[in-house]
Amino acid sequence: MERNRALARLKTLQGGSAILLAALAAHPAFAQSADESVAAETAIASGGEEESIVITGSRIPRPDVVSNSPVNVIGEEEIRLTAANETEQILNSMPQFVAGFGSQSNNPGNGTATVNLRNLGTVRTLVLMNGRRVVGSGEDGVVDINLIPPALISRVDVVTGGASAVYGSDAMAGVVNFVMKDDFEGLEIGAQAGISSRGDAARYNFDLTVGGNFADGRGNIVFYANYFDRAQVFASARDHASLFLVDAVQNGVGVLVPGGNAVTPQGTIFSPSLVGRRDQFGNVIGTQGIFFAPEGWRAYRTSDGFNDRPYNNLQLPLERIQGAVLGRFDVAEDVTLFWEGTYARSRVNSTLGALPMSSSGFIPGFQLDLRNPYLPASLRDFLSTNLDPDGNGLVPLNINRRVLESGPRTSDQTRDFWRAVVGLRGGLTDRLNWEVFFNHGENDLTDEQGGGVLIDRFAAMFLTDPTDPTRCANRDPQCVVINPFGLNTLTPEMVAYYNVDLVNQTRVRQTQIGGTITGSLFTLPAGDVGISIGAEYRRESARFQPDQLYVLGDAISRSAGLQPTGGSYNVKEVFGEIYVPILANRPGVELLAFEGGVRYSDYSTAGSVVSYKMGGEYSPFRGLKFRGLYQRAVRAPNITELYSGATNTAPLATDFCNATPTRTAAERAFCLELGVPASIIDVFQQENVQIRAITGGNPDLQEETSDTWSVGAVIRPDFVPNLQITVDYYNIKISDAIAVFGGGLQPTINACRANLSLSNPFCAPLRTRTPDGQLQDVPLLNQNIAEITASGIDFRLDYRHNIGRYGSLAYFLAGAYLFENETTSSPVLNPIDCAGYIGGGSCGSANPHWRFTQRLTWSIDDYELSLRHRFIGSAKDGRIAAAISTGSAPPLLAVPSTPDIHYFDLSVSVRVSERFRFYGTIDNLFDRDPPFQLFERQTYDAIGRRFTVGFTANF
Structure with missing residues (x-):
């Protein structure tokens, strides 16, 4: 079956590459030129004297522009044709990248644009500018690439695979090096x-x-x-982003039905004692409690859920x-x-729907005052009869209310970034060059969050003065008794009393000092022996200071209970590389060479670590080269992983205590031990698809290690000038990967379910429950607990051809096939292979087996026309991958997979005069919507067809 699917994808690739035939059909008469669009990695070298250059992946200058590390280059021509001023748009079109945060990332998202190679995580992709580090945008050290000047980018070198021996920590998935323009006049x-x-x-x-x-x-x-x-752009502007549909099974078939968040603007109340009783209309009250409907209070229905999606940003301003x-x-x-x-x-604004306020989560011991003048009389009598045996007018229950009248939760972020590099370089001998540099960067973020709630004030509004129920019991003249019973019942006076804005501050500092000696030591019969040796010192520091109201637990907005994060570390490093040509210009051996490197690092936190690489190249004859490398890479824990304070998150998760047909008797009994009340154990359902968890740092973390194998070939046939083909296989295995405890909330729940015992360490966190049995604030601190494996094939073809008086054609095809993307979240869980899957709580961003981008450009005189085709292969729902990993039956889903997605982008350029160029682009030419229900907004285009016009003028 998988073989058939692979063949089908191959046919898709062949069909999608049809425009290549047009480029190859004519007579190959165009002379070689040093045009970077021709080569996959920098340029197909022109004839004449060779000049040594440095290609990302090694610091050793070489006359051959093709590195032994798999390097993909996004050249100046591609950057110009894309006409993008958001760098992540350029990178995300390349098949080696999985979407990080970007312009369409609202929740999750923090206003930055990040890089995620191989879906191994943004923290495992090292970002450089001119070969030197860039200060991160937060405590995790991840770089916001939109802070790199786009018009000054000459090219982007992408090294896929571990490169710690050359560049240090964080380069486990690879390196993205922005090479900037210089010598501009x-x-x-x-x-x-x-x-x-x-x-x-x-x-x-x-x-x-x-x-x-x-x-x-x-x-x-x-x-x-x-x-x-x-x-x-709000999500309400697009149907595919504004509908809230959930999976259901009807007559044995998976279907989509209207759904929503159970915390509604109308409000609900719940008590275990109400389950099974009947509302005023005779409906049985379930575990979601009583809903304040337009027709009056009644039992909550699934269709009452609130659709919060239209309130989110689809494109961040x-x-x-x-x-x-x-x-x-x-x-x-x-x-x-x-x-x-x-x-x-x-300045970036992120918007989420209004705050879902829950008394069980934030107001311990909450009791509803039955004297509240806004409480319907019939409900007052109902609650008094069933929940107020002592007749004091206070009944223990939980109230959920989305405070829609407060407006959305906003995050207005102002970020100030600066970076300065100064250095000296020169010649040590006629063979060796030296360089020393000082690099310092700073990033400051002010995050002003609106739409928050002062918890104590919100609680105080529910308690009335026994002598005057229209006044608050606390006698605060500003306090107004609240009316949470129904839609749009909160008055401006009520909102003003509990509403609050919060301000968080983040400061990040980075200092790097280094020096290198590079060049060749001597010449062997096969060529020059190249070396690079050097030393570096780096210090990283960061501090996150949340609003004091967050720290004290007095307020809630986009987060709750945030704690400060602060810390620093330094690292001293020495490193060296060597390139040794062994044989050259022999029969059957055009070139045989060895490459090696080692880096010793002494971290003030993780201690001493060593990374290294070894490999080489073999060319049997001109035009064909085989290359291979083994690399041991390391990544030291960052400041967030080490020192972050306890932070509330709300991941999607399903509690096995839910009273479903598949819950076993053993699970039912164990859930009683975990704290689910016996009175509702047979009807228990979690109130929300998101469950609050607490994540935080661990100063005892150790380094991650990875082993990367890559082997490939570079083909430059003499009989087809200006053609280059590269094919590389890679295999990356990361051990002791840093992850939240258990690999996340759902994996922790799964690990507990596999061994239902309080002695099981994965069950202990699941005892943190509210009095009505709901999971809440589950502690999940960082651990060196995970293992990640990724393998696949990258391929690229570049070709340029002269068609005489009709100009020239340039073509490239960059693609990838993913064999494996497997994560083992903890030692007691089976691995989940997300190759070919998307989302589902286990697989995150889309991981299709096939991805490729191709472009055909026609140039004639002062005109240029270019068509780009981006292909994203089908991906199954990640819940299917999770089921396969546990050996359970796959879920019945209405939309089990995405279709193949094709995007076409057209660009045209006209040079009006020697000094003036006009251009226009149409992205997503055929206005292709993202796959419905299964998509995350950075992989797929959520906006639709876009038009851009512009000009450049030179003087």
């Missing part, structure tokens, strides 16, 4: 505007670059400024200003001073 102005076919999702961008030489050409300096504005200065100056005959300075300020 003149003045360039660029501007563009974009909008969707529905008239929203506007984008505006303005760039100014000016530079030139000075001191008789001994120096060059470049100044850059940018303004970018992106408009807000962003306003960004940037500035940069880059330059160099020859201070002596063979000594050059260089510098890089960048600054960016960004």
